[in-house]
Amino acid sequence: MSEKDNGENLEEEATYEDENEQKPEERSHVESSKEKEQEAVPMTRKRPEPKPPSQSAATEKSTADTPKVSDSPAAQTGWGYWGSWGKSLLSTASATVATVGQGISNVIEKAETTLGIPSPSEISSETKDATRGGENSDDNSADEVADGSSFPIAGALGVLSTISTAVQSTGKSVISGGLDALEFIGKKTMDVIAEGDPGFKKTKGLMNRNSTLSQVLREAKEKEEQQTATEVTMATEKKAHYGLLFDEFQGLSHLEALEMLSRESESKVKLVLSALSGEELDTLKEEMEQLKEAFSLAEFFEEEEEEKKGDEEFTKEVTELFSELHISTKPDKLITVRTSAHEWIAQFNSSLPKEEKESEDNQEVEAGDGDHDAKKSVEDIHAFAIRSLAELTAYSIEMFHKTAALFLHGQKEEVTATDRAKSLSQLTIVLCKELSTFSKEFTTCLTVAGVKEKADVLNPLITGVFLEASNSASYIQDAFQLLLPVLQISLVEARTELSQQ
């Protein structure tokens, strides 16, 4: 396992530097041209990966020893201690995690190829194996916009259409609408991990018990916190740290709480199963298998209908699916944040024609309407996009957590666990599609607002939105998977109640 699998390098800057330190002679020529982009998007990052602490120590050491690294090595070392909560757990799991890490880097490579994002080898033949950095995609879209910049509108559309052409040319059938396929990366990640590591198949996703998603996300957030605390950054950059925002919307806490419920349910299920035998065990196992099938999110691979959904439709769909769960809570927060984000986008879009017609000083007139003025900078749009994604994801996870708590409180079941699983799986799909829609809408806003911006300013922002949307989708899917043991135990308990009657 090489050092570039290190999950701590979540920030692009960190990834970049880390790679830099491994192959200084290879990377140095790219450095100057990239630096600007790196600074522009501290928020663009890969999905966090689990990693053994032993490795992090090694990396941190070498980071500190490398004179090339510009930002404080002392700060980097600190995180070793910071993550000590999960330390003991992680070290016992280092073997699994190592394999997983490798799997993920393969997946990212695969995903990038699938999406038509050129690998560094295409950009620069010397950086052949540096496939980890998000700068790949930056470069790609940078080229795209540079090409189209003389025709502002065509250029804006060009970003999307060119990429989608590239995507189609890879021969992969998954993508029908261009970049919306990003939402499937999370799912694909799991599958490829499972492919590469049969032992991991059972746990699916990143949820082996030794390195939970919340732990991984916590480390990511802490890294962002560290950066925010030590660096003097621009206010706009601070606003757009996904991990920090996700935590402040209590996404991390709800995820941790959900993990606790999931773990406890899992051990209860094991206990019950170990006490059963013969026919009783077989029946239960069969039912649990059915339940598991509902968690496979198979629909994800079906062709998507490209129908544009109205504003009420999401609300309607989510409300209906939620009511099928027969629990005493409603996903109000989720719907509210989603609706207000949509209104924001609509407001932005409606302000556009005006902006084009009127001369620039006339825009002042609209500025009176609070933050709904027409003078939104690309940074503002980006910040709002990242914030909305973080908020939407946090509330989705909160919803899953509340759902789990209500499933477990032991009231008489009105719906079967399998039916609930089906509704929840449908809900997960709706949420992920919504994230994909948002990423497209936000990036369209960005491209429209940023016609006058340079590509190296605009494109990192666009990439950032797409990446965080894709990360969001995989967090939601992982959180959904945590509900499986919860439904399993409620299924088991429902059965025991039946047999007692």
Next chain:
Amino acid sequence: MAKRMDIGESALTDEDSATMATAPYNYSYIFKYIIIGDMGVGKSCLLHQFTEKKFMADCPHTIGVEFGTRIIEVSGQKIKLQIWDTAGQERFRAVTRSYYRGAAGALMVYDITRRSTYNHLSSWLTDARNLTNPNTVIILIGNKADLEAQRDVTYEEAKQFAEENGLLFLEASAKTGENVEDAFLEAAKKIYQNIQDGSLDLNAAESGVQHKPSAPQGGRLTSEPQPQREGCGC
């Protein structure tokens, strides 16, 4: 809304978005707290008063657990309190037990106007002792101290109960805010003291404390506690 602290050099002109996103991140410790106790004793209201400095008159029942965070200062150290406000309803008891793990502090709340909530304390205490680590600091809080006329549990008997069981004790009012700040602070002081004298091992699993040694100790920060995010989902 209470004043914000700014950790960066840059001016924070954008009020609404800055409130959340530029909250200070340079704290040295995170303490996990849980708030436990019977339904309706005012757990969520205490949290709300602590994080928002407001009284929430009409708080819905908590489902499972809600969260609140605030950064406080103890002996010049910035500490982020990550507070888990558990559901008090009996039907959630099994669920909320799952949340105790890894708590550095527990606020065990009863209602001074309802004797039954006081009588149930031993059961809550048993859970707290069994499901947390031996170093978890438990503070007993008699809430609704503003309702003196309806008092059903005397200060003295609760004080005695606390002493017998080695608990910190305060009477507080989520409505007036009396002693609310202190309740959270006293527990934090005790936890911090345990860290300082070595009785709480930060490396132990589930100590409930995370330490961030490399965090800069911002000299220009005010010492005013920072309300961050409200915990109750209402």
